[in-house]
Amino acid sequence: MVTMRDVAERAGVxxxxxxxxxxxxxxxxxxxxxxxxxxxxxxxxxPNLVARSLSTGSTMTVGLFVPTTDGWFYSExxxxxxxxxxxxxxxxxxxxxxxxxxxxxxQLAGLTSRSVDALLIAGDRDLIDHLPLLADARFPVALxxxxxxxxxxxxxxxxxxxxxxxxxxxxxxxxxxxxxxxLASPAHTRRLDGFRRAFARxxxxxxxxxxxxxxxxxxxxxxxxxNRALAADPELTAxxxxxxxxxxxxxxxxxxSGRSIPGDVxxxxxxxxxxxxxxxxxxxTVSFPRREMARQAIDVLLRAIAAGEAxxxxxxxxxxxxxxxxxxxxxxxxxxxxAC
Amino acid sequence: MVTMRDVAERAGVxxxxxxxxxxxxxxxxxxxxxxxxxxxxxxxxxPNLVARSLSTGSTMTVGLFVPTTDGWFYSExxxxxxxxxxxxxxxxxxxxxxxxxxxxxxQLAGLTSRSVDALLIAGDRDLIDHLPLLADARFPVALxxxxxxxxxxxxxxxxxxxxxxxxxxxxxxxxxxxxxxxLASPAHTRRLDGFRRAFARxxxxxxxxxxxxxxxxxxxxxxxxxNRALAADPELTAxxxxxxxxxxxxxxxxxxSGRSIPGDVxxxxxxxxxxxxxxxxxxxTVSFPRREMARQAIDVLLRAIAAGEAxxxxxxxxxxxxxxxxxxxxxxxxxxxxAC
DNA sequence: CTGAAAGCGCTTACAG
DNA sequence: CTGAAAGCGCTTACAG
Numbered sequence: 001m002v003t004m005r006d007v008a009e010r011a012g013v014x015x016x017x018x019x020x021x022x023x024x025x026x027x028x029x030x031x032x033x034x035x036x037x038x039x040x041x042x043x044x045x046x047p048n049l050v051a052r053s054l055s056t057g058s059t060m061t062v063g064l065f066v067p068t069t070d071g072w073f074y075s076e077x078x079x080x081x082x083x084x085x086x087x088x089x090x091x092x093x094x095x096x097x098x099x100x101x102x103x104x105x106x107q108l109a110g111l112t113s114r115s116v117d118a119l120l121i122a123g124d125r126d127l128i129d130h131l132p133l134l135a136d137a138r139f140p141v142a143l144x145x146x147x148x149x150x151x152x153x154x155x156x157x158x159x160x161x162x163x164x165x166x167x168x169x170x171x172x173x174x175x176x177x178x179x180x181x182x183l184a185s186p187a188h189t190r191r192l193d194g195f196r197r198a199f200a201r202x203x204x205x206x207x208x209x210x211x212x213x214x215x216x217x218x219x220x221x222x223x224x225x226x227n228r229a230l231a232a233d234p235e236l237t238a239x240x241x242x243x244x245x246x247x248x249x250x251x252x253x254x255x256x257s258g259r260s261i262p263g264d265v266x267x268x269x270x271x272x273x274x275x276x277x278x279x280x281x282x283x284x285t286v287s288f289p290r291r292e293m294a295r296q297a298i299d300v301l302l303r304a305i306a307a308g309e310a311x312x313x314x315x316x317x318x319x320x321x322x323x324x325x326x327x328x329x330x331x332x333x334x335x336x337x338x339a340c
Numbered sequence: 341m342v343t344m345r346d347v348a349e350r351a352g353v354x355x356x357x358x359x360x361x362x363x364x365x366x367x368x369x370x371x372x373x374x375x376x377x378x379x380x381x382x383x384x385x386x387p388n389l390v391a392r393s394l395s396t397g398s399t400m401t402v403g404l405f406v407p408t409t410d411g412w413f414y415s416e417x418x419x420x421x422x423x424x425x426x427x428x429x430x431x432x433x434x435x436x437x438x439x440x441x442x443x444x445x446x447q448l449a450g451l452t453s454r455s456v457d458a459l460l461i462a463g464d465r466d467l468i469d470h471l472p473l474l475a476d477a478r479f480p481v482a483l484x485x486x487x488x489x490x491x492x493x494x495x496x497x498x499x500x501x502x503x504x505x506x507x508x509x510x511x512x513x514x515x516x517x518x519x520x521x522x523l524a525s526p527a528h529t530r531r532l533d534g535f536r537r538a539f540a541r542x543x544x545x546x547x548x549x550x551x552x553x554x555x556x557x558x559x560x561x562x563x564x565x566x567n568r569a570l571a572a573d574p575e576l577t578a579x580x581x582x583x584x585x586x587x588x589x590x591x592x593x594x595x596x597s598g599r600s601i602p603g604d605v606x607x608x609x610x611x612x613x614x615x616x617x618x619x620x621x622x623x624x625t626v627s628f629p630r631r632e633m634a635r636q637a638i639d640v641l642l643r644a645i646a647a648g649e650a651x652x653x654x655x656x657x658x659x660x661x662x663x664x665x666x667x668x669x670x671x672x673x674x675x676x677x678x679a680c
Numbered sequence: 681c682t683g684a685a686a687g688c689g690c691t692t693a694c695a696g
Numbered sequence: 697c698t699g700a701a702a703g704c705g706c707t708t709a710c711a712g
Contacts (some may be wrong), residue, residue, distance in 0.1 A: 051705035
């Protein structure tokens, strides 16, 4: 392996000078720089980043934890994070927990010490029990896309999920819906709370019996849950689904049952991913500022790295927005009334 | 920062012994190990992985390049790679090229030297011009999911894409289709070749005019291309789409035009991702062994690392399989003939 | 601007 | 099993 010293000897300069040329640090006389560059080219020298890291104490790497790479939500977070990091000259170390707490713990433990300059944790559930491991991490840590209660030791950049649920609920209420069903991930408690608040404001309740929890994130499981909901209350006029996969299952089930959307049943989702704008009918949903969230979370970390101190401890909530498309309308009764 | 030396002093042993305890290397007397572990706990010592890497020459990190994290194809490759790596105690450094050659070059250059122990490159197009940068990389490199001609310097684990296209074409031919259109990514030349071979076998040609290339991977672009195809030949009886997004655009366009699937037009895709099994109608497609491909590619790299030598130079093609569902059937004419 | 030296925190032969 | 020492390849004050 050719080292910086080899280059220095070849070019007839000190390693200090080679280092300056390579890292673009202190100014080097052009003639000297040319000599060094020539030596680098002749020898095929390539700097050893690990050695540099040991000296500088920085690996130029940021770790990212996500529960899964499947689906649009985390895919976009990964790609946004990677974009920003790449621009800033950082690398991305990706860890997937796959809803496995023990695996999460192992990965977290492996990141200790100086192997990353910062850590962003997106999503929750798997890692929450192991977060104390990071209590005295030597690098800044931030959380994003966190819906359940996060430990108050780290800054959080997230969506106002309660408001997202509320926007969906209020939309259905304004259309006049009263009998609704909810398809929810067990983790989406905030969205459900917000949804219920919209109904409560009008003195209505969304009973527990109207909520179908779907633990497994597959369309098949969502389809089955939607069928249960339709069987439990054949008169329902709307379904609220707390994320993409559940929406597809819900639309499937409604249409397979012979009902029309939104003629018989309105469907409202969460998270405006690209695909739903071309579903049939186009989906009414609540848009999450995913990319903005990722961007702000990374900014927090990058600033903490630059400042050499811990990031501030705050919780920042980005506002979701309602996107009305074709899958929601007045309930059949209301429509009938206004039509006749 | 507390170092190994601090622990050694505290425990009253040498750093050698601490190293043995931490790395689980040579055997240490139980009583000594207990003393060391106690010191580690009291001091909150956590080993510096960068220093270890500099000594051992291994970072326990494997790099992965993908064009994008969007869509099922690369998501699954990422998650499969991460699973295997995690089990083997390795970390994943993820690089997304986003179809940007210059960005790819930058990232590739950043990986030089000892910062990764191996590199897997999935997909093609962006990196192909910069692969020579890796000519004298000090770590093993492998390619996977490579459709276009790969440089013959690296081992390749890929799908037999030509066969995948052929299977789709033969299926349509066996159903009796003659007038077809193709929606293709410009990169999917092999699939197109194979598709054409199936028609050529029967003395038929798929003219260039029947092929719509879609460069932008969005459903909207696919939808527009499918509309062009339908306008160019209103009598066509089948559409072959070379990947997921194009399939959705094609089904959309066919249905919006008032035609039924497969009654009027059959649609056949590529890559059996979870979602298409629940599309309406369920999609006939060709299944790629994505996970198997990722697994074998990583195995090649891990073995090369373990052996301390370059991986073999071979090209391994995994076989795709046809999955017949509901989106394909005989063309209207043939059906009419057999019906009357 | 340049040279010689110390140090980043580990691992690994090498003697005891 | 343990101690003292060299070395991994950089960066960074410190004198010239």
